[in-house]
Amino acid sequence: MVLVFAESQNGQFKKTAFEAVTYGKKSAEILGTTCEAIVIGKAENPAQLGQYGANKVHHLTGSGFNSFDSQSYSNGIAGVAERMGAKLIVVSHTSTGKSVLGRLSVKLNAGSVSGVNHLPESKEGSICVKKNVFSGKAIAEYKINTPNAVFSLMGNTLKPEQSGTDAELIEVQLEDTTVKTEVVSVDLQQGSAAPLPEAELVVSAGRGMKGPENWGIIEDLANVLGATTACSRPVADTGWRPHHEHVGQTGVAIRPNLYIAAGISGAIQHLAGVNNSKTIVVINKDPEAPFFKAADYGVCADLFDVVPRLTEAIKKAKG
Amino acid sequence: MKYLVCISKTPETTAKIAFKDGNSTFDTDGVQFILNPYDEWYALVKAIELKEANGGTVTVINVGGAGNDTIIRKALAIGADEAVRVNADAKSGFFVAKQIAEYAKANQFDLILLGKETIDYNGSEVGAMVAEFMELPYLSYGTDLQINEGVATIKRDIEGGSETSKTSLPLVVSAAKGMAEQRIPNMRGIMMAKRKPLNVIEPVACEDLSIVVSYSLPAGKSSVKMIDPENMDELVRLLQEEAKVI
Ligand SMILES: Cc1cc2nc3c(=O)[nH]c(=O)nc-3n(C[C@H](O)[C@H](O)[C@H](O)COP(=O)(O)OP(=O)(O)OC[C@H]3O[C@@H](n4cnc5c(N)ncnc54)[C@H](O)[C@@H]3O)c2cc1C
Numbered sequence: 001m002v003l004v005f006a007e008s009q010n011g012q013f014k015k016t017a018f019e020a021v022t023y024g025k026k027s028a029e030i031l032g033t034t035c036e037a038i039v040i041g042k043a044e045n046p047a048q049l050g051q052y053g054a055n056k057v058h059h060l061t062g063s064g065f066n067s068f069d070s071q072s073y074s075n076g077i078a079g080v081a082e083r084m085g086a087k088l089i090v091v092s093h094t095s096t097g098k099s100v101l102g103r104l105s106v107k108l109n110a111g112s113v114s115g116v117n118h119l120p121e122s123k124e125g126s127i128c129v130k131k132n133v134f135s136g137k138a139i140a141e142y143k144i145n146t147p148n149a150v151f152s153l154m155g156n157t158l159k160p161e162q163s164g165t166d167a168e169l170i171e172v173q174l175e176d177t178t179v180k181t182e183v184v185s186v187d188l189q190q191g192s193a194a195p196l197p198e199a200e201l202v203v204s205a206g207r208g209m210k211g212p213e214n215w216g217i218i219e220d221l222a223n224v225l226g227a228t229t230a231c232s233r234p235v236a237d238t239g240w241r242p243h244h245e246h247v248g249q250t251g252v253a254i255r256p257n258l259y260i261a262a263g264i265s266g267a268i269q270h271l272a273g274v275n276n277s278k279t280i281v282v283i284n285k286d287p288e289a290p291f292f293k294a295a296d297y298g299v300c301a302d303l304f305d306v307v308p309r310l311t312e313a314i315k316k317a318k319g
Numbered sequence: 320m321k322y323l324v325c326i327s328k329t330p331e332t333t334a335k336i337a338f339k340d341g342n343s344t345f346d347t348d349g350v351q352f353i354l355n356p357y358d359e360w361y362a363l364v365k366a367i368e369l370k371e372a373n374g375g376t377v378t379v380i381n382v383g384g385a386g387n388d389t390i391i392r393k394a395l396a397i398g399a400d401e402a403v404r405v406n407a408d409a410k411s412g413f414f415v416a417k418q419i420a421e422y423a424k425a426n427q428f429d430l431i432l433l434g435k436e437t438i439d440y441n442g443s444e445v446g447a448m449v450a451e452f453m454e455l456p457y458l459s460y461g462t463d464l465q466i467n468e469g470v471a472t473i474k475r476d477i478e479g480g481s482e483t484s485k486t487s488l489p490l491v492v493s494a495a496k497g498m499a500e501q502r503i504p505n506m507r508g509i510m511m512a513k514r515k516p517l518n519v520i521e522p523v524a525c526e527d528l529s530i531v532v533s534y535s536l537p538a539g540k541s542s543v544k545m546i547d548p549e550n551m552d553e554l555v556r557l558l559q560e561e562a563k564v565i
């Protein structure tokens with residue numbers, strides 16, 4: 001059985017949860033088994049995960065699961081995995097998923113691979129899987145040396161696919177007394193756009209913007225697309241934009257479907273965080289800007305002309 | 320307070336990435352290695368700051384071969400008091416975590432700090448594994464850490480914001496940007512580092528549960544399509560029909 005930990009926030013499933021269940025279902029087909037999901041704490045209609053391929057949904061509630069604690073969460077997941085004989089456990093490559101991945105590997109003595117972005121393969125009886133390494137400059141294939149494995153799934157690896165019906169729901173009430181961590185506050189940025197690590201569309205700008213007062217054209221473009229805004233490091237370092245927008249080697253690593261970069265030169269450290277985007281559009285007035293080499297589409301012109309024109313063109317196309 | 324900081328080495332970002340032995344091994348020929356930025360800038364400096372404020376000792380630990388002594392000396396030059404190198408090839412996060420946990424159990428640290436991930440493999444696994452081997456709380460992606468009368472308050476990055484938690488010591492924390500400010504080693508630090516202890520210990524037995532068996536290069540990007548700046552409708556059409564992303 002493939003067991004997928006589907007994360008929710010304030011009771012709502014995150015997009016990454018549907019991706020993970022879809023991935024779990026496809027993995028189960030490859031490994032010749034079925035897919036089940038595990039949901040922890042408050043969650044609205046857990047049975048809906050059946051639509052993405054889970055046959056059963058184990059819903060864990062109890063004192064240890066009211067807020068995130070990596071120990072109680074991994075105890076809960078490992079308990080279900082052991083009871084059901086899970087061969088593969090899939091979590092999302094998020095702050096929560098990454099905090100339990102290593103614990104599950106140790107608890108279950110299961111080989112782990114973090115940030116997978118390919119489906120697993122079964123080779124001579126062993127599970128193998130690939131992920132990107134060296135800032136997207138290479139792909140590494142891992143072999144699992146144990147009968148069971150734990151993966152964290154990179155966001156935007158595949159699109160959630162809905163086909164089935166609601167799953168059988170199994171309510172599990174557990175009192176976990178091991179909880180040592182208490183969440184005292186959660187502070188989420190306001191705004192309708194998806195947070196950067198999960199965003200499918202990202203509009204980003206760099207020092208070519210000349211100053212923070214010019215960001216209106218970037219926000220307009222992001223708004224017509226429903227995209228999240230990002231920036232290069234010097235822009236965040238000088239306080240033109242908030243730090244959480246900084247992408248790159250030392251900032252957030254993203255892999256949206258579309259990354260539009262205006263007035264960013266494309267330094268290697270910047271590319272390290274955005275290289276895995278599916279489609280890259282670069283707007284830069286310097287034809288020699290290194291970013292053009294990593295781009296799919298390039299516009300060599302003054303961004304102050306091009307960006308508003310692109311916004312208009314999108315508005316027009318969207319009717 | 321006793322602080323343990325786990326440090327790793329990673330190829331410098333501009334290094335050429337190539338493989339040898341039938342694409343099974345990373346070719347380190349001519350590659351320059353650096354101390355992993357998250358370990359150096361945030362985890363290590365935070366430990367040094369805490370020590371400066373409250374007293375104690377900062378020990379750095381690395382699992383690796385003798386070639387790693389250069390980066391270990393750099394950590395000592397920045398301000399760690401002593402270093403331990405577990406003399407083994409670090410082939411998997413699981414192996415590394417087992418070595419660190421064994422050493423840490425025997426030496427009773429109050430706080431174990433790591434970087435949020437290495438910048439080559441982006442594993443982000445070792446911290447949770449060390450915590451599990453030791454049955455300790457683990458807080459990842461910390462951007463702020465305060466310790467008051469045995470209670471740690473940690474602010475950590477989560478998707479779209481931050482979360483603040485309280486927990487008990489001993490504790491394992493991985494550090495992200497914001498946790499501390501980078502420090503450049505000065506001449507005095509570099510001179511003193513030469514006299515600080517660097518103990519080499521042998522590894523405990525541990526199997527690798529998962530390992531890299533081969534590498535490949537991603538399909539190269541087809542060369543960039545340049546769009547006439549006067550014709551943004553064309554770009555939009557391509558994004559809709561060719562790339563299918565909007
Ligand atoms: C260890 C290390 C880690 C780093 N980590 C990161 C990281 O995580 N993220 C990151 O982004 N950087 C990082 N950097 C910095 C990186 O090396 C670059 O310095 C940085 O990315 C440059 O930012 P930029 O492209 O905005 O600015 P610049 O390099 O100054 O580029 C500005 C670009 O704008 C163009 N431009 C100017 N005016 C216009 C106009 N009117 N219209 C169109 N184009 C225009 C210029 O042609 C130029 O290409 C790191 C550096 C180091 C050493």
Ligand SMILES: Nc1ncnc2c1ncn2[C@@H]1O[C@H](COP(=O)(O)O)[C@@H](O)[C@H]1O
Binds near residue numbers: 326440
């Ligand atoms: N070989 C190693 N020796 C000591 N610490 C390490 C080693 N590899 C990784 N670490 C620590 O574990 C953190 C996370 O690494 P990883 O899980 O591999 O991304 C790093 O930032 C280091 O603090």
